[in-house]
Amino acid sequence: MSTPLAELHMHIEGSLEPELIFALAERNKVELPYRDLDDLRGRYEFSDLQSFLDLYFANMAVLRTEQDFADLARAYFARAAAGGVGHAEIFFNPQAHTARGVPLRAVLDGLGDAVRASAAEFGLTSDLIVAVLRDRPAEEGMAMLDELLGLDVPVLGIGLDSAEVGNPPSLFEDVFARARANGLRAVAHAGEEGPPEYIRQALDVLKVERVDHGVRCLEDAELVARLVEEQIPLTVCPLSNVRLRVVDTLADHPLRTMLDAGLLVTVNSDDPAYFGGYVDDNFARLQAELGLTAEERETLARNSIRASFASQERKAALLGGAGR
Numbered sequence: 001m002s003t004p005l006a007e008l009h010m011h012i013e014g015s016l017e018p019e020l021i022f023a024l025a026e027r028n029k030v031e032l033p034y035r036d037l038d039d040l041r042g043r044y045e046f047s048d049l050q051s052f053l054d055l056y057f058a059n060m061a062v063l064r065t066e067q068d069f070a071d072l073a074r075a076y077f078a079r080a081a082a083g084g085v086g087h088a089e090i091f092f093n094p095q096a097h098t099a100r101g102v103p104l105r106a107v108l109d110g111l112g113d114a115v116r117a118s119a120a121e122f123g124l125t126s127d128l129i130v131a132v133l134r135d136r137p138a139e140e141g142m143a144m145l146d147e148l149l150g151l152d153v154p155v156l157g158i159g160l161d162s163a164e165v166g167n168p169p170s171l172f173e174d175v176f177a178r179a180r181a182n183g184l185r186a187v188a189h190a191g192e193e194g195p196p197e198y199i200r201q202a203l204d205v206l207k208v209e210r211v212d213h214g215v216r217c218l219e220d221a222e223l224v225a226r227l228v229e230e231q232i233p234l235t236v237c238p239l240s241n242v243r244l245r246v247v248d249t250l251a252d253h254p255l256r257t258m259l260d261a262g263l264l265v266t267v268n269s270d271d272p273a274y275f276g277g278y279v280d281d282n283f284a285r286l287q288a289e290l291g292l293t294a295e296e297r298e299t300l301a302r303n304s305i306r307a308s309f310a311s312q313e314r315k316a317a318l319l320g321g322a323g324r
């Protein structure tokens with residue numbers, strides 16, 4: 001049996017499938033601007049990160065109650081477990097919900113329910129990473145963090161996402177310092193569309209332990225050497241990179257170059273409902289289009305467990321193939 005995967009870079013709102021969008025719209029009496037499922041599916045054609053984010057945020061309008069968030073996360077965990085995921089560290093975007101009047105408590109209680117249920121039902125362990133919207137003011141992110149810390153709910157880490165270019169990590173120095181002082185593990189999206197300098201800032205200013213995406217590090221040999229030396233995990237998302245035009249095709253993806261350079265690379269789905277598949281779909285396509293070998297898949301699986309924030313006991317269980 002192959003080693004289970006740890007999925008370290010996925011946005012739970014990005015697992016909102018078209019069918020669930022319609023079901024939740026009906027349940028919550030939200031009027032959708034789409035004629036039907038095909039009309040919605042026809043819009044999953046992106047020219048860059050922003051064109052995706054526009055649809056991603058618009059579709060969140062159907063997420064209103066604790067139950068909605070529990071249903072959303074449960075569906076992801078069921079699908080991920082079926083695809084070989086044994087552990088997941090998932091992002092959620094509070095600001096995108098509280099701005100629409102959804103209480104932060106409802107988001108966290110719904111996600112928390114699903115986290116507990118999936119451990120019991122699927123043996124899939126998981127943790128939550130609160131993601132700060134980098135295209136919103138840092139003060140708003142700080143206020144959200146304060147509210148979250150006041151709720152005393154189990155959140156593992158802090159991340160930084162949304163439109164990258166023009167919104168450098170350095171803007172969020174104070175938010176990340178406060179989060180780290182309160183015990184949160186730090187990660188940030190950097191080097192997806194943004195330059196290598198943003199990866200340096202994520203490391204030096206935000207003091208992140210992992211970099212989400214990071215593919216543009218390859219433009220800077222000194223940075224690559226540092227990432228290799230420090231064994232900083234990079235949570236790469238191949239299908240996302242193709243769909244958001246970071247790379248032209250999967251055959252052109254630099255994943256193998258990164259592995260061969262000695263970078264600590266992992267493979268993840270990012271927003272599986274939008275980018276053509278879950279993490280096992282990413283591996284299947286990499287095998288078909290990049291010639292990814294079984295040995296490389298095994299390296300990537302072991303990397304994902306090593307790069308996770310799971311306990312040493314949990315890591316040992318996953319590496320031992322026990323899964324539970």
Ligand SMILES: Nc1ncnc2[nH]cnc12
Pocket residue numbers: 011014049056161162163189192240270271
């Ligand atoms: N790939 C991505 N990059 C930045 N922000 C995101 N939010 C959801 N997916 C994202």
Ligand SMILES: [Zn+2]
Pocket residue numbers: 009010011161189212270
């Ligand atoms: Zn992402």
